[in-house]
Amino acid sequence: MASVEIRNVRKAFGPVQVLHGVNVDIADGEFVVLVGPSGCGKSTLLRMLAGLENITSGEIAIGPRVVNNVPPKDRDIAMVFQNYALYPHMTVFDNMAFSMKLAKAPREVMEQEVGRAAKILGLEALLQRYPRQLSGGQRQRVAMGRAIVRNPQVFLFDEPLSNLDAKLRVQMRAEIKELHQRLRVTTVYVTHDQIEAMTMADKIVVMNGGHVEQAGPPLELYDRPANLFVAGFIGSPAMNLVKGGMGEGGFQAEGGAVFPLPQSARGEAGIYGIRPEHIQLREDGMPATVVLVEPTGSETQVIARIGDTPLTCAFRERVTARPGETIRIMPEMDLVHLFESGSGRRLAA
């Protein structure tokens, strides 16, 4: 096992800059998720870590060793690909044993190591099958098995769950997390799905446009997003972000509504953020017109309008209001987020 340090790494494909100086520190045994929208450079960063892309400038160190010029096979990493990249002409056993076969390991060692990984993943019965004969979830497990057999310092996952259906994805998510808790191997996991990131990570690195927007534990990102991008990206449904300015008795929204501010609010906030689950139904709340009601069972999502400002709310209570009716709502004062309008930075509140 090893720590990973990414220091001021840049990547350019010809004239196109993809990564603009990325810094990430990954502690030994940590589960780090790189998350961001398509094209943010997260997969490129992972591939640079694996050695599949070269590094334009900056440094990547695995353990004490800078690996910029170390070929992939000597980096002591194992990667799970989005399409699994299983060798279709080899059985599950041969797929998992391939790295040992290349290293000319004796047959008994191969059987022992593959057997160990197969046991962890419950693949014992499938070892003689070909990838074609497996379901998506089983292929996913074989891909992980191939990585486990390598006994690597670092596991790399490149959107490993995106080819699975929703139910299997949740199940595999739990399995990967459990696997990490068992093996305690440093893991870097790339996804565009913020729920995957929130549920699995010890540390999330939110990337956007080749920059790191914020890095930290999931709940810190949720509670104290450093900027507008992270605020909008983390959390589902997304945070309400209302434009406006500080005014008399509260935050003056462009749509005309006035939102209450916490006591500690200071500075010139241009954007008022409140998560849907932090809006409450209160008798003394602000009147809002219901636009849409979406009951999901455990909670009820309501889109309601105050003045011209639409707000998404998620209530624990069952809401019986119909579109057009008025409900009274109130943001939870200490859970309000305030951002600068120009830079989008969070204002200390």
Added chain:
Amino acid sequence: MSATTALAWNRPNQQPNWLVRLFDWKPFLAFACLLPAAGLLLVFLTYPLGLGIWLAFTDTTIGRSGYWVGLENFQYLLEDPLWWNAVFYSVFYTGIATIGKFALGLWLALLLNNHLPFKSLLRAIILLPWIVPTVLSAIAFWWIYDPQFSIISFLLVEKLGLLNNNIDFLGSAWPARFSLIAANIWRGIPFVAISLLAGLQTISPSLYEAALLDGSTAWQRFRFITFPMLLPILAIVMTFSIIFTFTDFQLVYAITRGGPVNSTHLLATLAFQRGIPGGQLGEGAAIAVSMIPFLVFATLFSYFGLARRKWQQGEGND
């Protein structure tokens, strides 16, 4: 009144005419669609093949319809040193040319599979030898192999001074045999290279990346990934290539006409020479028919030996 009154209009129940109904009738449609293809096959494939096989069992000559002679033609061939010679050269020609074509074609395909500048232009140029009519390239090779004006001899003797005399490519048996094989390889490479290139492009790049992380060398990636995944396509292309090479006629006939002293006769050229200029239609047909077992064997070998792989099939064979 602002409400508009609905206009009464019922969709008329149209009866299609008899022609439309006829073509909607499945058995007729199947028959009508199959007719052109079946007709062409019957007239241009089945009839000549049947006639050829029939002739092989008769003593027909040009100008005289023959009588059924049973296996007499074949018995005669078994004792004919020229036929044995043609069998030997056909097998030799096919074997060496196939090895050459596949070695060079695979190499070329691997090169073209890399990122190269002007990739599509290069690929188009590669196809040229295959597009040029065989007789045209045969005439070019005829010049290349000319005892006096050969460009190879010119380069080696006049320009580089490596040899003292011109090479006599086509004047004696073994040089002529190898010269023809070289010409055939030159012509056959594009087909192999382009087909294998298509095969290479179906192999997912992430497999190579996975193998790279698994610690493979370039040779191991070829040996364990490229080659086995290319094998099915290789088998198909090889089957075709063997059939085309074994039945080759144009190249040999245009360059050597089977000479010198019948040393470069393939079965096809021998069959033609016996049958048409020689007039012995029955015997020529017998020689042609004698190719069939070789072709069937070659096809079955590559089909069963190489094409069917368990991993390509779907479920249910564990």
